Amino acid sequence: MTRLTSDARRALARAGFSRRSFLKGSGAVIVTFASASVLDHTSGVFAQGFNGTGSPQLDSWIAIAADGTVTAYTGKCEFGQGLYTAQMQLVAEELGVPLNRVHLIQCDTSMTPDQGTTSGQQSHPTNFNRSNLALAAATARETLIRLAATQLNAPTRDLVARDSAVSVKATPSRRVSYGALIGGKKFDVQLNPKATRIHPRDWTVLGTPAPRVDMRAMATGEFEFVHNVRVPGMLHGRVVRPPSPGATVMSVDESSVRGMPGLVKVVVKNNFIGVVAAKPWQAAQIAEKLRVTWTPGSRLSPQRDVYEQIRKEPSTDTLLVDSGDVDTMLASAATVLRATYHHPYQMHGSIGTSCAVADVQAETATVWSATQSVFPTRNTTAAILGLKPEQVRVIYTRGAGCYGINGADTVSYDAAVLSQAVGKPVRVQLSRKDEMAWENYGNLFAIDQRAAIDASGSIVAWDYEAWSAAKGGRPGYNTPGNVVTGTLLGLNPAPFNPRTPAPAPTQPLNNNSNTAPSYIAGRVQDSRNGAGIVRSERVLSHRVRSPFFTGPLRAPERLQNTFAHECFMDEVAAHVKADPVEYRLRHLNHPRLKGAIQAAAKAANWQARPSPKPAPSTAGTVSGRGIACVCYEGDNGYVAMAADVDVNQSTGEIHVTRLVVAQDCGPISNPDGVRNQIQGGALQGMSRALGETVTWDEEKITSVDWRTYRSLPLGFAIPRIETVLINQPDEEACGSGETAITVVAAAIGNAIFDATGARLREVPFTPERVKAAINSRS
Amino acid sequence: MATLTLKVNGRARIVDVDPATPLLFVLSDDLELRGPKFGCGLGQCGSCTVISNGQAVRSCITPVSAVLSAEITTLEGLGTPDKPHPIQQAFIDEQAAQCGFCLSGVMLTAKAFLDKNPRATDEQIQQALSGVLCRCFGNVRMLKAISRYAKGASA
Numbered sequence: 001m002t003r004l005t006s007d008a009r010r011a012l013a014r015a016g017f018s019r020r021s022f023l024k025g026s027g028a029v030i031v032t033f034a035s036a037s038v039l040d041h042t043s044g045v046f047a048q049g050f051n052g053t054g055s056p057q058l059d060s061w062i063a064i065a066a067d068g069t070v071t072a073y074t075g076k077c078e079f080g081q082g083l084y085t086a087q088m089q090l091v092a093e094e095l096g097v098p099l100n101r102v103h104l105i106q107c108d109t110s111m112t113p114d115q116g117t118t119s120g121q122q123s124h125p126t127n128f129n130r131s132n133l134a135l136a137a138a139t140a141r142e143t144l145i146r147l148a149a150t151q152l153n154a155p156t157r158d159l160v161a162r163d164s165a166v167s168v169k170a171t172p173s174r175r176v177s178y179g180a181l182i183g184g185k186k187f188d189v190q191l192n193p194k195a196t197r198i199h200p201r202d203w204t205v206l207g208t209p210a211p212r213v214d215m216r217a218m219a220t221g222e223f224e225f226v227h228n229v230r231v232p233g234m235l236h237g238r239v240v241r242p243p244s245p246g247a248t249v250m251s252v253d254e255s256s257v258r259g260m261p262g263l264v265k266v267v268v269k270n271n272f273i274g275v276v277a278a279k280p281w282q283a284a285q286i287a288e289k290l291r292v293t294w295t296p297g298s299r300l301s302p303q304r305d306v307y308e309q310i311r312k313e314p315s316t317d318t319l320l321v322d323s324g325d326v327d328t329m330l331a332s333a334a335t336v337l338r339a340t341y342h343h344p345y346q347m348h349g350s351i352g353t354s355c356a357v358a359d360v361q362a363e364t365a366t367v368w369s370a371t372q373s374v375f376p377t378r379n380t381t382a383a384i385l386g387l388k389p390e391q392v393r394v395i396y397t398r399g400a401g402c403y404g405i406n407g408a409d410t411v412s413y414d415a416a417v418l419s420q421a422v423g424k425p426v427r428v429q430l431s432r433k434d435e436m437a438w439e440n441y442g443n444l445f446a447i448d449q450r451a452a453i454d455a456s457g458s459i460v461a462w463d464y465e466a467w468s469a470a471k472g473g474r475p476g477y478n479t480p481g482n483v484v485t486g487t488l489l490g491l492n493p494a495p496f497n498p499r500t501p502a503p504a505p506t507q508p509l510n511n512n513s514n515t516a517p518s519y520i521a522g523r524v525q526d527s528r529n530g531a532g533i534v535r536s537e538r539v540l541s542h543r544v545r546s547p548f549f550t551g552p553l554r555a556p557e558r559l560q561n562t563f564a565h566e567c568f569m570d571e572v573a574a575h576v577k578a579d580p581v582e583y584r585l586r587h588l589n590h591p592r593l594k595g596a597i598q599a600a601a602k603a604a605n606w607q608a609r610p611s612p613k614p615a616p617s618t619a620g621t622v623s624g625r626g627i628a629c630v631c632y633e634g635d636n637g638y639v640a641m642a643a644d645v646d647v648n649q650s651t652g653e654i655h656v657t658r659l660v661v662a663q664d665c666g667p668i669s670n671p672d673g674v675r676n677q678i679q680g681g682a683l684q685g686m687s688r689a690l691g692e693t694v695t696w697d698e699e700k701i702t703s704v705d706w707r708t709y710r711s712l713p714l715g716f717a718i719p720r721i722e723t724v725l726i727n728q729p730d731e732e733a734c735g736s737g738e739t740a741i742t743v744v745a746a747a748i749g750n751a752i753f754d755a756t757g758a759r760l761r762e763v764p765f766t767p768e769r770v771k772a773a774i775n776s777r778s
Numbered sequence: 779m780a781t782l783t784l785k786v787n788g789r790a791r792i793v794d795v796d797p798a799t800p801l802l803f804v805l806s807d808d809l810e811l812r813g814p815k816f817g818c819g820l821g822q823c824g825s826c827t828v829i830s831n832g833q834a835v836r837s838c839i840t841p842v843s844a845v846l847s848a849e850i851t852t853l854e855g856l857g858t859p860d861k862p863h864p865i866q867q868a869f870i871d872e873q874a875a876q877c878g879f880c881l882s883g884v885m886l887t888a889k890a891f892l893d894k895n896p897r898a899t900d901e902q903i904q905q906a907l908s909g910v911l912c913r914c915f916g917n918v919r920m921l922k923a924i925s926r927y928a929k930g931a932s933a
Contacts, residue, residue, distance in 0.1 A: 081876065211873055212873060215873060220858055220862055279795070279807060351817050351914075432817075432820060683918070684915040714912050
């Protein structure tokens with residue numbers, strides 16, 4: 001069943017393996033994973049299968065060839081964030097080999113460890129600290145040194161691993177190469193939890209701005225995306241999605257496409273419809289022509305009422321924190337402030353529509369997929385095909401930037417179902433409309449915030465209550481119905497079980513979704529996991545059923561919550577006439593978040609004063625500044641952003657002129673990679689804050705292309721972006737892909753208020769909304 | 779179906795396709811070129827851009843029959859990993875990519891524009907890219923790379 005694309009074969013050849021010897025040498029790997037226990041990940045929308053089971057066997061992670069080149073296997077994949085290169089740096093650093101002597105195999109269920117999903121900026125916490133890939137590389141180095149100690153007849157403490165060899169420190173000529181020590185053989189040892197990582201202060205490869213190893217191939221058109229995978233005998237499929245959510249198939253008139261050039265087959269399974277043809281353009285035309293009669297589908301509530309409507313739906317309620325005294329404090333406080341924030345559904349909107357290639361034979365299947373979750377996708381694809389998980393191989397092959405669960409998983413199912421139906425390899429690429437009308441959108445939120453303020457102007461109680469809409473999500477290992485194809489095939493999304501009222505919190509606060517603001521103490525029983533000082537605190541969430549599929553979209557929930565927290569903090573600061581930076585610092589006791597705020601303020605040359613600007617002009621273009629910050633996922637990266645904006649008060653147009661971002665993500669693996677993520681995240685956040693929103697009418701989604709879903713193009717006037725990287729060599733590695741985007745809407749919203757005195761409480765900040773806020777300012 | 783001859787990256791290529799087929803499908807499927815990408819199929823995002831007789835065209839909405847006599851250049855036609863074209867080198871130097879999917883359309887749009895307007899200002903370059911999307915928002919580095927290339931090319 002092992003099939004490699006031409007690129008994979010070339011990569012192996014470069015690494016010094018024939019395909020046969022490589023796979024033979026990796027035998028232990030395959031055995032390890034076939035028998036690995038599969039966790040049950042049905043609960044929760046976001047964390048499903050996050051980090052997988054990994055592997056305790058060193059041979060699952062690292063192999064050294066006779067010529068000393070190192071091949072590493074990882075379950076965390078590159079989708080544009082620079083992780084491939086950073087993981088190569090990690091292996092090179094720990095093993096003392098040059099970067100060009102490291103080869104990395106990523107996310108292939110027949111070769112790499114099951115590391116669940118590459119998401120939630122979890123790759124650094126997972127693979128760059130003291131477990132998984134980092135631990136494997138450190139264990140390999142210590143094993144090599146141990147082996148060398150025998151050969152060189154020297155104690156391990158006198159040896160050093162460097163330049164693909166172990167040598168005696170005092171007499172470097174006494175050395176033995178890695179190839180001679182282990183080349184082509186298995187280590188046959190377990191990961192050693194006590195293996196010592198090389199300290200970041202001693203790094204020579206990690207911590208440097210190593211250029212991305214895929215850059216040259218990308219820039220010259222040689223890079224193989226999943227869209228470019230071609231296998232012998234491959235046909236082309238296209239799907240026919242329902243016209244609206246809830247519509248089901250009444251009849252399919254195959255005569256409507258009979259005789260069309262290239263037609264191989266019309267495939268109907270439950271409500272799933274697809275066509276297979278010889279060429280992609282033929283498949284597209286056949287799909288277009290195929291006459292299908294659908295039931296009307298569910299009637300959708302009007303979009304204008306959605307934020308009111310979700311408050312009335314049955315909900316699953318969760319109390320993260322409840323000190324029990326919030327109502328009393330609000331009733332007795334000198335001042336109570338309240339505000340409501342709205343955040344719409346938004347799309348991943350990948351630049352390339354999702355694509356996959358599947359080759360399903362009687363008892364085996366191979367899927368080339370851009371999924372972030374090869375092992376979960378293997379299991380769910382197997383379930384769809386009626387195969388066992390070990391009969392399916394999923395090979396990660398990069399797609400267009402996904403930013404979460406775009407259509408990569410669903411199109412993998414599409415290709416697998418169509419390939420099985422025709423018994424030949426099938427490539428499917430979605431149409432733009434099929435991508436946008438059916439992807440798993442980022443959740444819609446309505447958030448109420450209340451704060452009690454004492455006579456001195458400090459916050460003494462914080463009350464958060466939110467309603468959000470969700471359905472489906474990542475399929476995990478066993479819920480293919482969480483994406484559209486699974487549902488069309490008759491498999492249900494994860495069940496929705498309303499639960500009101502929420503049970504009292506019993507677990508220490510896990511602020512993974514940044515549901516709790518940074519400013520509360522976060523006390524549950526004897527634990528205190530908040531970043532702030534407000535001790536009267538309540539964090540209550542209501543999750544209702546969405547009519548549309550939803551799922552993780554870069555900084556899922558964290559962005560929406562942070563928009564509400566950071567704007568509200570700004571409103572309170574303005575009410576008590578405090579400087580927004582000073583007011584935040586006053587309510588925090590988290591040194592790293594405070595450090596990020598101070599660093600951003602310093603770099604932005606922040607002048608302490610309350611917002612709005614003294615006597616803002618009520619006409620013409622005015623400028624202002626805003627700040628926002630977050631402890632991403634509670635403890636996975638710390639960021640603060642200062643935004644400068646110009647607001648045209650007659651047109652409502654916003655021009656963001658400068659974004660200063662300070663970020664602490666622990667020891668920095670690759671500063672240029674982090675900067676790239678911050679720059680992209682900041683601008684993507686701007687696009688989401690200023691223009692992006694999913695739209696619908698009574699029947700269907702109406703944002704189905706780039707005219708109806710507004711993304712900022714390459715041509716917009718970009719702000720100056722300044723990054724301050726706070727390197728923390730003595731801390732754990734955190735992620736950095738989702739931090740900056742999380743704070744953009746709040747920083748810009750706060751800057752608009754500073755400039756105009758008008759508060760934007762609904763994303764996106766369209767010119768109409770900005771004008772309305774300006775017209776209604778007091 | 780018809781047997782057609784195209785001139786792509788300096789070579790005559792013979793394909794057997796429906797003449798109404800969009801050029802993109804011919805390039806990426808029949809000729810298996812990896813540069814031009816299907817982004818939207820609607821001419822809205824720029825991922826499929828190729829240069830046809832010096833003009834940037836959206837190959838997803840251009841029937842192959844319309845370009846039979848044209849010199850077509852894709853990203854592969856500019857340079858190779860070992861010998862990249864200066865605009866490709868500028869993108870490599872600036873590390874101007876995240877996922878890389880849009881790169882082909884971005885570079886070819888910029889190159890076609892700068893070939894005609896070698897002294898364009900940064901604002902004019904930005905304007906020329908107003909119909910091109912990068913959803914990773916690599917704007918900062920891409921604009922810098924194009925500007926670097928433009929300065930080198932006009933020097």
